[in-house]
Amino acid sequence: MSIGIDQINFYVPKFYVDMAKLAEARQVDPNKFLIGIGQTEMAVSPMSQDIVSMGANAAQSIVTEDDKKQIGMVIVATESAIDSAKASAVQIHNLLGIQPFARCFEMKEACYAATPAIQMAKDYIAKRPDEKVLVIASDTARYGLNSGGEPTQGAGAVAMMVSQNPRILELNDDAVAYTEDVYDFWRPTGQPYPLVDGALSKDAYIRSFQESWSEYARRTNKQLDDFASLCFHVPFTKMGKKALDSILTDDINDETKERLTNGYDAATYYNRYVGNIYTGSLYLSLISLLETHENLSAGDSIGLFSYGSGSVGEFFSGQLVDGFKDVLDIEGHKALLNNRTEISVDDYEAFFKRFDNLEFDHDVELADEKNEIFYLESINDHIRQYNTLNQ
Template structure:
């Protein structure tokens, strides 16, 4: 019996801003964004797309009527919570029409929470062969206009169906977590934007990776040549590359270095055109690896590093399942990214301010959405009302 990822899908809003144009508007050398942090485009979230609608949109295309009867738990991982009491999983459960006798919870630890959600689902399903757990990572990364973190914003959601005998990735029983109390990135209650110590954040990320990786290697007597590729939490694509480079030391053979470096490029291709989606970033990277790396084979082991500021890191692994590509929506994901609408920096700023002020402009923001998409229609008396586009 194995447990792992049976289906995986992502959703991003239908708008993006070109990072070179954003750099020019901010009077910054475009290469600082394109090369320095490794980002080409940044997904822009309209007011009509929040963590609930994006999460439901990511999940709706991988859920069948039979799945709705078998899902016994829905977990949403987010650091963009819209309520301090009610779990967004409850609203997503309703939108998707999942059977009523299901647990619904929300989990938080910065960008890390989707990983313990998966581990919880894995343990829960060990003795429940006929049940499924839906794990959703959904976030909008916002740092403020013209802030230092602005070029590392983004928005999107990843949905994963966790089951026994999965069709995509079998999860191994080898996770190692590392926790350290550090104020590298945090958002006090009531604060619209996070507080960030940029230099400390980079150092804390790399330190967490090295600690969890070294302990993983020590416990399991495993070296880097065991892995076909590695996936990282990717707030921006250069961040994970710095962590990878930190362990590709002189004693690592060139073949392993080339294989892991090539794999990293494939694993961050989608992220380069979406930006930071917090809890979903690692799993968007996993999708990117599975769909754009052309030398993966059944039985290959993939290492994954999950990180959440504050901080918790975790290194774990999974084994690729025979026929995994048949369970992926490669063309659908390419179409989603390729058919988005580029908006000007001025329009992006208008979107950003509407989001801050809870102001809707459906005529503009729904103009290019697909039929059947969930969206936030209105907010009355602090109650969020969702609808689907006909």
């Protein structure tokens, strides 16, 4: 049975800050952000957009009325949980109007959780081929104003429909996971921002990739020549490139090096203008690859590396399906990114503080919103109330 990603979509808030202007405000050489970490713009999340509303916004355009009857499971992967008990999947299930007899839950392992969610969905569909699974990765990456991690922030969500006979990417049974207990990035309970050992995190990421790739190659007898392109978890665009370069050794032919390097550039184009969205970063990269790469064809093998600090990494692969381009919303995604509103550094800081303090300013944050979106309207007695705009 062929099982994989049948539909995929992303959502990002409509606000962003220019990284060169942020660098100047922080008295940093702009090239440290633009070239050093490879980021041009950073999505800024208003208080009216949290993991529930962003997740629902990412999913709403790919969930049809028939899908609502067929979805047997909704999984949300996040490390930005808004509740220590109730799963955001339950709230998204309600907003989307999915049939009531669906299993809904939330998964956590830093930025990695969407990948085991997809693997779980794949196993579920193998036993229930007439059903579908909605997997959502939704996060707001926040490190604090003037912090070392500030330029690697971002916000957004990716929604994926997993089913039999997928129209985009057929997943192979070849995943290899690598687990190592390391404190490179963590957020203790009650801590508003994560704690990060930047140098250790980069080393742990690259080691996790090298170990999982090496074991994958040993088990499957595959080489880099077998892949049209590779996608990586992208906390910032230079991170995955460092990992890729680490295996493009002298014994790899120049054609393969060029192909994979060009593929990496295509796969990180969207990420460059969004920033880090944690659990969704790998899958935003996949969308970017599929929509901006000019030379992909049905049957091409795509390798994917997922990483979550702490740490777990996984390398797996899939084959592109005939007609995959027809299922993608290329124009819609370009419009979503191109029609955002740039805000000043001062306004970005005001947004950031409102988010921390749970303070709403709908007159500012919902002004001139032209898309039909879900948004967080209020919080009363710790209960979050969501509404829809332009519907």
